[in-house]
Amino acid sequence: MRAYVVVFPGSNCDRDVVHSLATRLKTPVLTLWYEENHLPSDADLVVLPGGFSYGDYLRCGAMAATAPILQGIKNYAENGGLVLGICNGFQILTEARLLPGALLANKNLKFICRQCTVRVERTDTPFTSNLQIGQVLKMPIAHHEGLYFLPPEDLKRVLANRQVVFRYCSNDGTVDEENNPNGSIENIAGVVNERGNVLGLMPHPERASEKILGSEDGGLIWDSVALWLAKRGRR
Amino acid sequence: MNYKTVGLRKEEYLAIKKMLGREPNESELRILGVMWSEHCSYKSTRSILKMFNSEGKHVIQGPGENAGIVDIGGGWAAAFKVESHNHPSAVEPYQGAATGVGGIIRDILAVGAWPTACLDGLFFGKTPNNSTLSLIEGVVAGIGGYGNAVGVPTVGGKTFFDDSYEGKPLVNAMCVGTVHQESVITSRTAKVGQWVVLLGSRTGRDGIAGAAFASTELAEDTKSSKPQVQIGDPFVEKLLIECCHELLKDKLIASMQDMGAAGITSSASEIAAKSGTGIHIYAEKVPTREANMTPWEIALSESQERMLLIIEPDNFDKVKKCAEKWLLECALIGEITSDKRFRITNHGETVVDLPAEMVGGGCPVIDWPSQKPAYLENIKVEKKYEVPQERFKELFLSVLTDPNVRDKSWIYEQYDHMVQTNTVAGPGNPVSVIRIKENGTFLALSMDCDPWSCWLDPYNGGAESFLKAARPLWACGAEVLGMTDCLNYPSPESPENYWVLKESVRGLAQAAKDLECPVVSGNVSLYNESPGKKILPSPLVGIVGLLRDLDTFLPSGRMEAKDILFLVGP
């Protein structure tokens, strides 16, 4: 498989995602500059990494969402290509309306960086194909604007479409207010688009794919993508 | 305009006249006022700093450059330094702390290193009241707000509470970077004919003459002479890091300086002095944020997120192109000359013409009178303190709930301590351990200080400040490579303060020397006083150690039921 990581001015997890994907999957991972209009035709996965694109000024992800590469990503997603937005990448995808909702300031109004656990809600997406429903993954969060918000009507639709892929939970998988680090609606930590090929999530799988970093669970998401692609003849 | 207004002492003014053989003009006087301030010239501590040993088998570069550098194997090196931002943080906690982080990261960048990790040392008042609480909140948010956005993890630090810091908090920021030994950049390598390029933000009236005006009354207060709060822009800093590293990779930078206190003046004069050349700055070519800035304001502005690059003229177009890619301003503002002068002209008119060496290095050293404080005579150290049985629980709980002992996760959870995916042991551990992807080794980092001991027994307290920082490194199995320190003290003009300063540094230096930990960089912050109050002597120590692999690393907190505990030591 061939993965691409988009670099915006202010991205700061781009190298981390490259390192994590490349070491876990032993596959070439290249970067893409935000000013490009098109994605390379050999792309199997495009990742929008975390960071502070444009300093997170105005609204997180808003300025990056107007970058030329987003047009390319839209076309690519419409054709079924796999797109993953992590943290700031998630914020960019919501601002670009590739994913529903918006990410607001954490309920304690502070930046939160800590290890977290999320429960897998769906396994029929490319990103979770090798996981179990109810499985708990340990992955850290690091954000100031991670409170996932949807107006009531949109929320109904998102739930009806089963677009929630990850929810914040306790170590044993309990989803409740106590285990909601940032105040997200319904403990939502990750959502997909209706088609299921665009995923946004706040926790950082790339920070959890090596034992020495405290967790390898993020690597399971990479494995899922690789497996899903392999089943479709892409290696 | 009089020498007192710019914060100079009479003997310093006379020295200037003698060196120049004439009266300095107004701009020159303002520039020398800042450059000969305590903050820039170390005039009160240069003799004290000589006590430090800076040699050791791992040392590649000792004090004198932007950061100390030590060998970490495989051709790679670690660059590190700690710096204070105490005065700005007292005025504006968020921006003061944020720009402190930005400043130390640029120091690391200036030697050509990639900033890999930050640590922060914070000292606050202990009694919880509104102003202390909002100050703490502002400082912590500022450190996080900046470090998180630039993408440098804050992997550890030190927080200390005592009421002597009320109204005068200490904010010390340390950064560690990695650099290939062959790619180290210095300020000694500028050559005649090379161009001087300003990269980064536009120049505004931020913090002009902050260093000098802080110690004088603002006599003739014109609007422009009032220091303005410096605002940090971590977004631009991130772009600067990326851009400089792209330029370094393409070997387009001959020499480089960050711009901290005294902005263009200190960075430009330092390059000239160290390279044994002169430098000529064209004030009108500096891109400014505000109209009508005078040449001396341009020369002294402390606007953040700027770097001074020295490049070959032929490379200018490439440098400019790279700057455009990273959305940065880039302007040719001067050239390296052969006359060893620091010269500023404005539209052809000479504004400043001083010997380059005199600007940064000319200030005469002051040896303040020193006297052992009276209070030390009256201190009785009780060797034994008996705890009455019935008060045991109460005292034990009071220790556990003391802010100095209590868990600090409310601070460090606001810092991204994992970005760059190297953090093997983050904050909350006695040592922080980061992986060095470049050579497969690990760095063990610690930061500590013991102000109470320094107050009770300056010599041994200084030694203990070193030992507190070094012990966890030894205990975890790391090899100590070198240290940096930030000497935070009250005014040296009081003989008793000066004595404590000298004694505690003597103890610190001796312990570090005896235990083979060279001092490769550091910083001094004096005059930490608020009305009626002065801070405890606070020499903060940051140490970098090496773990060749994780098998040699002994983490703390790996305990199980039935394990046997030993207490080792006196």
Added chain:
Amino acid sequence: MLYHIKVLVYLKDGVLDTQGKAVLGTLHRMNYTELKDIRIGKYLQLWIEAPDKETAKKRVVEMCSDLLVNDLIEDYSIEVDDIS
């Protein structure tokens, strides 16, 4: 002509204003108990070159929908001054 345009951006009803809520709590603690509510939004000042007021306003409306305002969560109002 140069126009000075003020845009006031505020959260839509129903969108949680965590910051406003926190500030309200702090002000109550500081004894400003007569304060019933506070909402926190953005104040944007734009200086724009345009042939006339209508065009200036029209362009700013476009900027709002293209970037400055996220209409899922925010609303805004515009005010134009001419200054030259």
Added chain:
Amino acid sequence: MLYHIKVLVYLKDGVLDTQGKAVLGTLHRMNYTELKDIRIGKYLQLWIEAPDKETAKKRVVEMCSDLLVNDLIEDYSIEVDDIS
């Protein structure tokens, strides 16, 4: 009486507006080149109970200096509507 008070908070002249600078660059990239400058501040709406307009305003001024505005870097203006 309940008063609705709008406070516009903006950076003082000469103080670097990091947000405004980044937004200006982005809008230029999006071809809004007629935009000469943009400054980003805060828009606060307060609902306050007070015997009269003057008192309402006076109290808001106090809140501004106690908490809402950082007078080292910010200035502000106030507008009062009465609504009940």
